[in-house]
Amino acid sequence: MEFSLSEEQQLxxxxxxxxxxxxxxxxxxxKIVAEDAGFSDANWRIFTDMGWLMLGxxxxxxxxxxxxxxxxxxxxxxxxxxxxxxxxxxxxxxxRILIEAGDSSGLIDAIGTGTAKPVLAHSEADAxxxxxxxxxxxxxxxxxxxxxxxxxxxxxxxxxxxxIVSARTSGKAGDADGISLFLVAPDADGLSRVDARLADNxxxxxxxxxxxxxxxxxxxGAALPVIETAYAHxxxxxxAEAVGAMDKALWTTRDYLQTREQFGQAIGSFQSLQxxxxxxxxxxEMARSQVYRGLAFLGSDPATRDQAISSMKVQIGxxxxxxxxxxxxxxxxxxxxEDYLIGHYFKRLHMIDNALGTVxxxxxxxxxxxxxxA
Amino acid sequence: xxxxxDPTDEAFREEIRTWxxxxxxxxxxxxxxxxxxxxxxxxxxxxxxxxxxxxxWGVPNWSVELGGPGWSLMQQYIFEEVLIEEDAPSIDVGGxxxxxxxxxxxxxxxxxxxxxxxxxEGKQRYAQGFSEPNAGSDLAALTTTxxxxxxxxxxxxxxxxxxxxxxxxxxxxxxxxxxxVKTDMAAKQRGISLIMVPLKVPGVTIRPIxxxxxxxxxxxxxxxxxxxxxxxxxxxxNKGWTYAKSLLESERxxxxxxxxxxxxxxxxKKIARDRTRCGVxxxxxxxxxxxxxxxxxxxxxxxWMTLRALTAKAGGxxxxxxxxxxxxxxxxxxxxxxxxxIEALGDHxxxxxxxxxxSGTVPGPDYAPGLLNDFMYRRATTIYGGSNxxxxxxxxxxxxxx
Numbered sequence: 102m103e104f105s106l107s108e109e110q111q112l113x114x115x116x117x118x119x120x121x122x123x124x125x126x127x128x129x130x131x132k133i134v135a136e137d138a139g140f141s142d143a144n145w146r147i148f149t150d151m152g153w154l155m156l157g158x159x160x161x162x163x164x165x166x167x168x169x170x171x172x173x174x175x176x177x178x179x180x181x182x183x184x185x186x187x188x189x190x191x192x193x194x195x196x197r198i199l200i201e202a203g204d205s206s207g208l209i210d211a212i213g214t215g216t217a218k219p220v221l222a223h224s225e226a227d228a229x230x231x232x233x234x235x236x237x238x239x240x241x242x243x244x245x246x247x248x249x250x251x252x253x254x255x256x257x258x259x260x261x262x263x264x265i266v267s268a269r270t271s272g273k274a275g276d277a278d279g280i281s282l283f284l285v286a287p288d289a290d291g292l293s294r295v296d297a298r299l300a301d302n303x304x305x306x307x308x309x310x311x312x313x314x315x316x317x318x319x320x321x322g323a324a325l326p327v328i329e330t331a332y333a334h335x336x337x338x339x340x341a342e343a344v345g346a347m348d349k350a351l352w353t354t355r356d357y358l359q360t361r362e363q364f365g366q367a368i369g370s371f372q373s374l375q376x377x378x379x380x381x382x383x384x385x386e387m388a389r390s391q392v393y394r395g396l397a398f399l400g401s402d403p404a405t406r407d408q409a410i411s412s413m414k415v416q417i418g419x420x421x422x423x424x425x426x427x428x429x430x431x432x433x434x435x436x437x438x439e440d441y442l443i444g445h446y447f448k449r450l451h452m453i454d455n456a457l458g459t460v461x462x463x464x465x466x467x468x469x470x471x472x473x474x475a
Numbered sequence: 476x477x478x479x480x481d482p483t484d485e486a487f488r489e490e491i492r493t494w495x496x497x498x499x500x501x502x503x504x505x506x507x508x509x510x511x512x513x514x515x516x517x518x519x520x521x522x523x524x525x526x527x528x529x530x531x532w533g534v535p536n537w538s539v540e541l542g543g544p545g546w547s548l549m550q551q552y553i554f555e556e557v558l559i560e561e562d563a564p565s566i567d568v569g570g571x572x573x574x575x576x577x578x579x580x581x582x583x584x585x586x587x588x589x590x591x592x593x594x595x596e597g598k599q600r601y602a603q604g605f606s607e608p609n610a611g612s613d614l615a616a617l618t619t620t621x622x623x624x625x626x627x628x629x630x631x632x633x634x635x636x637x638x639x640x641x642x643x644x645x646x647x648x649x650x651x652x653x654x655x656v657k658t659d660m661a662a663k664q665r666g667i668s669l670i671m672v673p674l675k676v677p678g679v680t681i682r683p684i685x686x687x688x689x690x691x692x693x694x695x696x697x698x699x700x701x702x703x704x705x706x707x708x709x710x711x712x713n714k715g716w717t718y719a720k721s722l723l724e725s726e727r728x729x730x731x732x733x734x735x736x737x738x739x740x741x742x743x744k745k746i747a748r749d750r751t752r753c754g755v756x757x758x759x760x761x762x763x764x765x766x767x768x769x770x771x772x773x774x775x776x777x778x779w780m781t782l783r784a785l786t787a788k789a790g791g792x793x794x795x796x797x798x799x800x801x802x803x804x805x806x807x808x809x810x811x812x813x814x815x816x817i818e819a820l821g822d823h824x825x826x827x828x829x830x831x832x833x834s835g836t837v838p839g840p841d842y843a844p845g846l847l848n849d850f851m852y853r854r855a856t857t858i859y860g861g862s863n864x865x866x867x868x869x870x871x872x873x874x875x876x877x
Contacts, residue, residue, distance in 0.1 A: 297838060
């Protein structure tokens with residue numbers, strides 16, 4: 102076993118760290134937040150030029166054939182700077198959906214070259230991360246597919262070039278079979294969008310489809326395993342981001358405890374706060390260990406893989422609830438202010454805890470896989 | 476030991492409830508129901524209503540002689556419970572439990588006339604000026620100064636205030652700020668005085684602090700040669716620390732916010748009954764139901780600890796560090812419940828929405844807006860009012876003798 106980065110991976114990490122230092126100081130980030138889209142085209146071009154968007158794509162689709170470890174490195178570094186651009190949603194989630202669905206339309210290549218930004222619209226408000234809970238329906242009318250239904254919390258839909266929508270072509274909500282994937286143009290007739298800003302200043306939308314034109318991608322009725330695999334990849338990436346964000350939050354807090362004085366001494370000299378920070382580090386390193394573990398099992402059979410993914414997300418949630426939350430507590434009043442960076446780490450970490458399944462959801466899935474195995 | 480409630484307390488509860496239902500303005504109820512903060516105009520309307528006709532309900536902890544209703548601790552607790560249950564705004568806590576009692580106890584008759592009366596009528600509001608950038612948990616380290624000089628008119632003395640205060644809730648709509656200031660630069664805690672300083676005068680600069688709920692409630696207040704009459708000094712010079720300490724320790728039985736915790740748990744149950752996961756109400760999910768049950772058990776502990784505090788007598792529980800025990804548990808429980816609010820809302824728990832948003836509503840059920848803001852805002856409960864670290868130190872040092 103070897104947990105240290107290869108020379109190439111170290112170079113990748115360093116290049117992202119340099120980008121972050123140059124382009125993603127807190128003030129620069131706040132300027133992006135203030136823009137309507139909450140997103141910087143210029144940064145997306147840098148992602149393209151640096152090859153980060155094609156990093157995880159297969160070589161026969163114009164990609165660099167990198168492994169999920171490589172994209173996890175990107176996400177961890179992005180987490181340290183609270184990157185707003187939807188790398189996770191486009192270059193990992195949507196790309197993985199297209200790869201697993203065997204798409205050969207050229208859309209995967211276009212992600213890598215920055216010319217397309219597809220996003221996935223899968224979640225429905227009633228699903229709470231049960232991936233088979235799809236009520237949106239697709240019907241074939243006079244040779245063309247038409248979608249009807251609602252999707253919630255569609256990240257980055259505001260600037261997506263394509264929407265990948267899951268819908269039922271047969272069966273009922275909760276069935277494993279009968280889910281299919283479709284491609285929809287963002288300006289398609291019958292698609293309406295309500296945009297909103299989220300707590301971490303990213304953007305998401307509720308999409309309503311009524312008899313909306315759509316093109317089938319992949320095999321009809323067999324999309325669930327594709328979605329499950331893409332979610333597994335996205336969850337590892339998200340957890341890597343959480344590790345980066347917690348790492349930065351922890352050291353920012355450590356620095357504060359060294360400089361903030363009360364009762365005539367640095368508050369970091371108080372043993373109770375030292376112990377708190379020691380526990381924050383323990384939680385962070387447990388989280389990091391599970392991200393390694395999640396990466397190790399990403400290619401395993403679905404049951405083994407999903408056990409590992411859920412186990413990882415449970416640890417991440419627990420670590421966030423301690424390390425993320427304590428980073429505000431130890432800052433005191435300053436931690437509560439919007440103008441200071443630590444609150445933004447808290448918000449992003451809180452959202453990660455709730456994204457792609459909560460601790461409760463993943464504990465439930467672990468128990469269910471265990472029951473099925475018995 | 477007797478576990479029965481006094482039957483007159485139940486009659487009291489009904490009396491309060493009947494009045495609130497008949498008199499609570501619908502717009503205030505709507506805003507409170509969504510846990511949004513009230514504007515000054517709204518607070519003052521509510522304060523005036525509570526105090527109207529000599530009721531004095533805006534000062535539930537005050538004696539009849541001082542204009543309050545003369546309620547027992549238990550009655551004050553029931554009053555707080557009913558307000559929260561009925562989605563009524565809370566009283567103006569700073570006035571009723573902080574500066575009001577200090578002026579009543581240590582101020583002059585003239586000060587009671589000038590400060591207490593207009594406040595009770597909802598015509599004036601006072602901000603608290605204790606914390607400074609370098610004096611948070613360590614309040615004695617404050618550096619804002621008050622220098623006594625003859626007044627310009629030659630009629631008595633003035634104090635000239637210089638320095639800055641921070642985390643000033645409602646400072647932007649307050650008329651005065653009750654400040655802890657240094658009047659004796661050499662002495663430490665003994666050299667601190669409590670002075671009313673006008674906010675709407677030259678030399679005062681108020682800088683808004685936007686909190687992580689994206690709301691403007693807090694401020695930083697700068698004083699640059701601001702004059703206040705020596706007639707605004709509360710009590711004696713250099714005794715401010717003693718006065719402030721006496722009020723920081725008062726009202727300790729209510730510091731657990733048990734009624735608010737109860738209300739928030741009800742909101743959680745309502746969400747869990749209304750929202751469905753894969754067609755089944757969340758509340759029927761065994762794991763989720765167990766987590767609600769755990770919070771309910773925590774709340775029951777808090778409520779009965781509060782009942783002990785409300786009825787504590789010398790020689791019994793009175794000696795316990797009740798305020799600190801309740802503050803620690805109550806604030807941490809409030810945070811846990813709000814975490815579950817967001818989790819229970821699922822995909823609809825993350826949209827930012829503000830009370831004054833004119834851009835229409837965000838997606839999701841009508842009870843969702845406000846809960847995210849409140850989740851963020853409640854991160855402060857374990858920081859403000861004496862951080863939980865400070866409370867634990869009080870328990871260890873003052874009670875356990877460590």
